[in-house]
Structures are given as structure tokens and as C-alpha cells.
Amino acid sequence: MNLYEKIRNREEKISLVGLGYVGMPIAVAFAKKVDVIGFDISEEKVALYRKGIDPTKEVGDDVIKETTVEFTADENRLKEAKFHIVAVPTPVNTDHTPDLKPVESASRTVGRNLTKGSIVVFESTVYPGVTEEICIPILEKESGLKCGEDFKVGYSPERINPGDKVHRLETIVKVVSGMDEESLDVIAKVYELVVDAGVHRAESIKVAEAAKVIENSQRDINIAFMNELSIIFNKMGIDTKAVLKAAGTKWNFLNFSPGLVGGHCIGVDPYYLTYKAEQLGYHSQIILSGRRINDDMGKYVVENLIKNLIKADVPVKDAKVAILGFTFKENCPDTRNTRVIDIVNELKEYGLTAMIADPEADAEEAKHEYGIDFDSVEDIKEMDAVVVAVGHDQFLKFTQEDFNKMFKKGANQSKVLLDIKGILDRKEYESVGYRYWRL
Numbered sequence: 488m489n490l491y492e493k494i495r496n497r498e499e500k501i502s503l504v505g506l507g508y509v510g511m512p513i514a515v516a517f518a519k520k521v522d523v524i525g526f527d528i529s530e531e532k533v534a535l536y537r538k539g540i541d542p543t544k545e546v547g548d549d550v551i552k553e554t555t556v557e558f559t560a561d562e563n564r565l566k567e568a569k570f571h572i573v574a575v576p577t578p579v580n581t582d583h584t585p586d587l588k589p590v591e592s593a594s595r596t597v598g599r600n601l602t603k604g605s606i607v608v609f610e611s612t613v614y615p616g617v618t619e620e621i622c623i624p625i626l627e628k629e630s631g632l633k634c635g636e637d638f639k640v641g642y643s644p645e646r647i648n649p650g651d652k653v654h655r656l657e658t659i660v661k662v663v664s665g666m667d668e669e670s671l672d673v674i675a676k677v678y679e680l681v682v683d684a685g686v687h688r689a690e691s692i693k694v695a696e697a698a699k700v701i702e703n704s705q706r707d708i709n710i711a712f713m714n715e716l717s718i719i720f721n722k723m724g725i726d727t728k729a730v731l732k733a734a735g736t737k738w739n740f741l742n743f744s745p746g747l748v749g750g751h752c753i754g755v756d757p758y759y760l761t762y763k764a765e766q767l768g769y770h771s772q773i774i775l776s777g778r779r780i781n782d783d784m785g786k787y788v789v790e791n792l793i794k795n796l797i798k799a800d801v802p803v804k805d806a807k808v809a810i811l812g813f814t815f816k817e818n819c820p821d822t823r824n825t826r827v828i829d830i831v832n833e834l835k836e837y838g839l840t841a842m843i844a845d846p847e848a849d850a851e852e853a854k855h856e857y858g859i860d861f862d863s864v865e866d867i868k869e870m871d872a873v874v875v876a877v878g879h880d881q882f883l884k885f886t887q888e889d890f891n892k893m894f895k896k897g898a899n900q901s902k903v904l905l906d907i908k909g910i911l912d913r914k915e916y917e918s919v920g921y922r923y924w925r926l
Contacts (some may be wrong), residue, residue: 490606491676494570497522501677502568504593506532506558508543508751508821509610509645510574515546516656516681518556524564525556528596533560542849544820545647565600570677573597574610574645576751578824583758583778585614587621594622598629605638606665608674610645612756614700614763615693618642619666639670642692643678644699661686664695703756704774709743710753711777714784717745717926721791727926728909745926746908747788747876748781749815749826785829788926792872792905793837795922799901801871804838809867809893812877813845813853817908820849827876828857842867847879867893872903878910887915 493499499522503514506527514525527533535542539552557564565571575589590611597607607626609618623634632638643663647656661682665671675686689695717727727745734740748754757778761771796806815825834841842862845853853859867873870893875882894902899920906913906925916923 489673490569491673494521494677500524500568501570502526502565504571504573504597505575508545509647511543512545512647512656513572513574514556515550515554518554520680523556524568525558526565527560530560533558562596562600565597566602569605571597571607572610577611577613579755579758585759585762591625594625595629598626601626601630601632601638603637606670606673608641608643610643612699613696614759615696618692639666641665641670641674642695644695657681657683660684662689662695662698664689664692666692700756700760703753704760707748707753707757708773708777709741710748711780713743713745714780747784747826749824751823754824785826786833788830789833791924795903795924796872799903799922801901806839806871807869808834808839808841808872809870810841810843810874810876811882812879813843814848814877817878818847818880820847822848822853822856846881869895874905876907878908883910
């Protein structure tokens with residue numbers, strides 16, 4: 488009886504290391520079929536899960552209350568498992584180099600509690616080579632075991648889209664890889680227990696690692712192209728959204744839109760690829776060009792905000808600005824690597840402090856990461872400018888009357904409304920005199 492059969496028969500357990508937006512849904516999915524230990528170094532997070540609270544909002548409180556996942560912050564519990572899945576963040580440093588400390592720390596934790604016959608699968612986004620060149624030596628050192636003889640490793644890139652209730656673990660084809668055919672077969676079969684869409688067996692760990700970083704790099708480049716078009720069309724006095732709507736009638740036109748590119752994947756993963764390329768003597772041209780465009784969009788938005796305030800005869804120094812939405816994407820509480828912060832910081836360069844409202848965001852995380860305290864939407868009044876930065880469903884329901892309440896009383900011509908995601912009807916607001924602008 489191999490490890491897969493023992494897991495399926497509940498004779499062995501799976502551990503999930505890292506219970507964030509990616510790890511927790513994986514743990515919950517597996518717990519429907521097998522025994523799962525969910526480990527996180529954050530005792531606060533574990534305490535919330537034990538109380539039946541889902542701070543990520545990925546699966547909801549009811550699901551957390553019903554799940555059989557054994558949530559723990561005690562790393563010794565990992566000794567009870569034979570199949571370990573590592574799903575910790577892989578951010579970048581301020582100089583855009585990979586920050587591998589979380590995955591290195593997780594490898595040490597797993598290594599200290601690794602037993603013979605185990606398989607360790609990494610899901611964290613890394614550049615090709617990290618699993619074999621960095622993680623395996625740490626596992627060996629901490630465990631005193633030999634990879635290939637006493638334990639084996641694999642890599643299966645996470646593809647969960649935070650806040651997306653359609654594209655979930657179960658519905659997305661899962662790329663899997665192993666260090667040899669035996670480990671690959673076990674890893675593939677284990678994931679097939681929960682992934683209804685099936686698995687793709689990559690020919691090597693490095694191939695699977697590379698597949699992940701290019702998925703988000705491709706998306707990043709396409710959005711950068713849209714952002715560049717937005718800059719060009721803005722100078723021409725052409726509405727970018729209208730152009731994309733017309734171009735989108737062609738069968739093979741790719742459906743991308745301009746916007747702020749943040750989060751823990753798209754705005755980060757390309758730097759992992761270019762970092763490794765530079766180590767090998769190749770300096771990226773297309774990938775880094777796209778990154779530069781996307782990283783500068785917050786500054787570009789504020790430049791146009793200031794221009795519109797001047798046109799509206801509003802003294803910039805005294806202008807009152809509100810920002811609706813702070814998360815890195817719509818309908819998700821995650822504020823990690825949000826590029827809305829670029830708008831906030833750029834406004835400060837002009838001496839302006841914005842009111843920020845986001846009913847979806849994790850307020851504690853925003854306070855801890857950025858030193859920001861949110862205001863309520865109801866408190867936003869007497870504004871000169873309002874920036875709709877994130878397309879939350881709640882904001883989609885706002886009417887013109889709702890926005891009118893946010894602005895100072897007076898002529899609509901002095902009301903500056905920036906619609907970053909293009910969620911509002913441009914003609915509706917322009918027809919009543921609003922100074923409407925969008926990417």
C-alpha cells in the first residue's frame with residue numbers, strides 16, 4: 488500500500504503549512520476527503536479558524552465551522568502527517584528581488600518535523616530551481632534525512648484566484664510535478680482527490696515552477712499594454728474603454744483592461760523570473776518594461792486628478808479627496824501589495840490627505856501594513872474629488888445621488904470623479920456636468 492492509498496484510507500494525514508488565502512481553501516477542500524492538519528505560525532489566525540471565523544472570506548464562516556481541518560499553531564503536530572503541502576507567501580523586497588524568507592522558514596519548520604516516507608509539495612510561487620536548490624537542502628539539514636531515500640519532494644503551483652467564487656481549486660486544472668515518477672504519481676493522485684478539473688503532470692519540478700511565473704507575467708504584460716494605450720488615448724481625447732469595446736468584437740482580441748496591478752501574484756511573480764534571468768546574464772526587456780508601466784500607474788492617476796482639480800478651479804492645496812476601495816482587487820479583503828497605496832502616497836506629495844473607505848478590506852491588516860485608518864462611506868462628505876479605486880459590488884450599486892452626497896454643494900463642474908476601473912456610466916455623469924475621468 489503506497490502513501491496515496493494510506494491517505495485515502497485515512498491511515499496517514501495531510502498537512503497544510505500556511506493558512507492564508509491560498510492554503511486555507513486547500514486544507515478545507517482536502518478535509519472533505521481525508522484527514523488534514525492545518526498549520527500556521529499565527530496563533531491569532533488559528534484562533535479565528537477554531538472559532539469558525541474566515542478572515543479571508545474565501546470559503547465563509549459556515550464552511551470553517553463545519554470543516555474537519557485540525558487547525559494548529561503547534562509545529563509538532565506536523566509529525567503526524569506524511570504528505571505536506573507548503574503554501575506560504577513569496578513577496579519581493581523593496582529592490583524587487585525575491586524575498587524567500589517565508590518559504591525558507593516554512594522549509595525549516597517542515598524539516599524539523601519530517602519523518603521517513605514523507606512527501607513535501609511546495610505551492611509557493613518561486614523562480615525555477617528554488618525547490619531543488621534551496622528548499623531540499625534546508626529539509627535535509629533540519630531533518631537529518633536524505634532526499635530521494637528518506638523523503639521526496641514535488642511542486643504544484645497554486646492557481647487559486649482570491650475573491651473568485653468560480654475559478655476555485657476544484658475547477659482549475661492543477662499542474663503537478665515530482666522529483667521522480669513514483670513521487671509524481673502519488674502527488675497527482677492525491678490532488679485528483681479534490682481537483683475535479685483534473686491534473687497536468689509536468690515533466691519536471693523546474694517546468695512546473697516556470698509555468699507558474701509565466702502565467703502571471705503574461706497577464707502583467709497584457710495589462711501593461713492596456714495601461715500604455717490608456718495613456719496614449721487620454722492624450723488623444725479618446726475613451727479607452729470605448730476603443731476596447733470596439734476592438735473586442737474581433738474573435739481573437741484578448742480581453743484585458745487598464746488598471747492598477749497589485750496583489751501577491753501579478754505584481755510580484757514577474758520579478759522572480761527576471762531575477763533568475765539576470766543571474767544567468769540575461770536582462771529582461773519586455774517583462775520589466777511592463778512592470779515599470781504598471782508600477783507608475785498610481786502616479787499617473789494622481790497627475791490626472793490634479794489636472795482635473797485645476798480645471799475645476801479647485802485650489803489643490805485645500806482640496807478634499809476621497810478614495811473608495813483599498814484592496815488589491817474587488818470583493819476581496821486582501822490589501823497585500825495593493826497599488827491604491829501609490830495613489831495615497833502620491834497625494835501626500837501634493838500635501839493632500841485622502842479619506843479612504845473600504846467596507847471589504849481587512850482594516851487591521853491595512854493599519855498594520857500601511858498605517859491607514861479607514862473612514863466609513865457615510866462619513867464621506869464635502870469632497871472636491873472622489874476616486875473609485877476598486878470595483879467592489881457594493882460600489883457598483885452606487886447611484887448618482889449617492890455620489891452627489893459625497894461632494895460639496897455647488898456646480899457639478901467642480902465635482903471631480905475618477906473611475907479607475909471604469910465601473911460607472913461615463914455619459915451619465917458627464918451629461919450632468921461632472922468632471923469624469925477614467926483609465
